[in-house]
Amino acid sequence: MKYVDEFRDPAVIARTAEEIRRLADPGRHYRLMEVCGGHTHAIYRFGLKDVLPPNLELIHGPGCPVCVLPMGRIDDGLTVAREPRVTFAAFGDMMRVPGAHGSPLEHKAQGLDVRIVYSPTDALKLARTSPDRHVMFFAIGFETTAPSTALTLMRARAEGIENFSVFCNHVTIIPAIRAILDSPDMRLDGFIGPGHVSTVIGCRPYEWIARNEGKPIVVSGFEPLDLLQSIVMLLRQLREGRAEVENQYKRVVPWEGNRAALAAMAEVFELRPYFEWRGLGFISQSALRLRDAYARWDAERVFSVAGVRVTDPKAAQCGEVLKGVLKPPQCKLFGRECTPEHPVGALMVSSEGSCAAYYNYEHRKTTVPLTALTPA
Numbered sequence: 001m002k003y004v005d006e007f008r009d010p011a012v013i014a015r016t017a018e019e020i021r022r023l024a025d026p027g028r029h030y031r032l033m034e035v036c037g038g039h040t041h042a043i044y045r046f047g048l049k050d051v052l053p054p055n056l057e058l059i060h061g062p063g064c065p066v067c068v069l070p071m072g073r074i075d076d077g078l079t080v081a082r083e084p085r086v087t088f089a090a091f092g093d094m095m096r097v098p099g100a101h102g103s104p105l106e107h108k109a110q111g112l113d114v115r116i117v118y119s120p121t122d123a124l125k126l127a128r129t130s131p132d133r134h135v136m137f138f139a140i141g142f143e144t145t146a147p148s149t150a151l152t153l154m155r156a157r158a159e160g161i162e163n164f165s166v167f168c169n170h171v172t173i174i175p176a177i178r179a180i181l182d183s184p185d186m187r188l189d190g191f192i193g194p195g196h197v198s199t200v201i202g203c204r205p206y207e208w209i210a211r212n213e214g215k216p217i218v219v220s221g222f223e224p225l226d227l228l229q230s231i232v233m234l235l236r237q238l239r240e241g242r243a244e245v246e247n248q249y250k251r252v253v254p255w256e257g258n259r260a261a262l263a264a265m266a267e268v269f270e271l272r273p274y275f276e277w278r279g280l281g282f283i284s285q286s287a288l289r290l291r292d293a294y295a296r297w298d299a300e301r302v303f304s305v306a307g308v309r310v311t312d313p314k315a316a317q318c319g320e321v322l323k324g325v326l327k328p329p330q331c332k333l334f335g336r337e338c339t340p341e342h343p344v345g346a347l348m349v350s351s352e353g354s355c356a357a358y359y360n361y362e363h364r365k366t367t368v369p370l371t372a373l374t375p376a
């Protein structure tokens, strides 16, 4: 199979790991942030840190959309779900995320009409086939998933489907990276740039990180060799005193992004003045809302939404883990009160959450050893 075999070849992986050890200055400690939750998952799944030198630390970033959603937004969405004739539709990884009064799945158990959908168009289909219900799609995700929400809204408008709305929680990656760089307790040497988001936005939006902050960033794929190659590229830049944006994931990510997807987003969405992120607080211009032309499909305008703010349970340290200040097992609840079966925080729910990834692979010792990888 093309594009998997090549990136799981144990001999090439061993050579690349050797190159990393050669490039890393033993007198220096490196802190590289993988922005994307998909990368965090792959790093734990394949036990990548086992082949890295001890002075190279990978810091998990805020790129898991389920994890950065504050509890209040879930509660607001579930309040709408309690309205008569409303169907709450969301992706499966939202279902077990706890709100202050329970998760969507727990609300389903109490009799609310909560459905798992695989795409926003599934939710629109549900609205078409259920004219006596109002289907509200609880949209989450970065620029990766925002275009499909935008296209679905364009379709709803074109077809005049009025029993459908979107509760929009789409966020944008660049302001989150900026907030992390502005954080006084964060020292980073470079970034493994997000692969999925970059298929839409391209590489150009990261140029300020290199130019203004002097940090290299390498947009990376998700296979073990992708990540190791990206680390090699970052170490080369650091060794040569360069700070540039490089694209390791050229087979998927166009430098200029996906123009059609960006155009659909621009047609439907505008930036919110500010939005709350779990762990990072309020970040200006970091999330999307529907333009006035789409107001009749905007759940926050169709229904009355309180905009509740809920603080995380006191002992939960999701914020510190999200910012990369703490590692998952350093949270007092990790593996005891908080497990994938009984999650306290969203980082333990999504497969892209660093706590779930650490628990499922490192804690349970189910890592796939790199030496045992065989071509798929």
Ligand code: SF4
Binding pocket: 315, 316, 317, 318, 319, 321, 328, 331, 332, 333, 334, 335, 338, 343, 344, 345, 346, 347, 348, 355
């Ligand atoms: S272990 Fe649970 S409570 Fe602690 S940071 Fe992770 S998700 Fe949050």
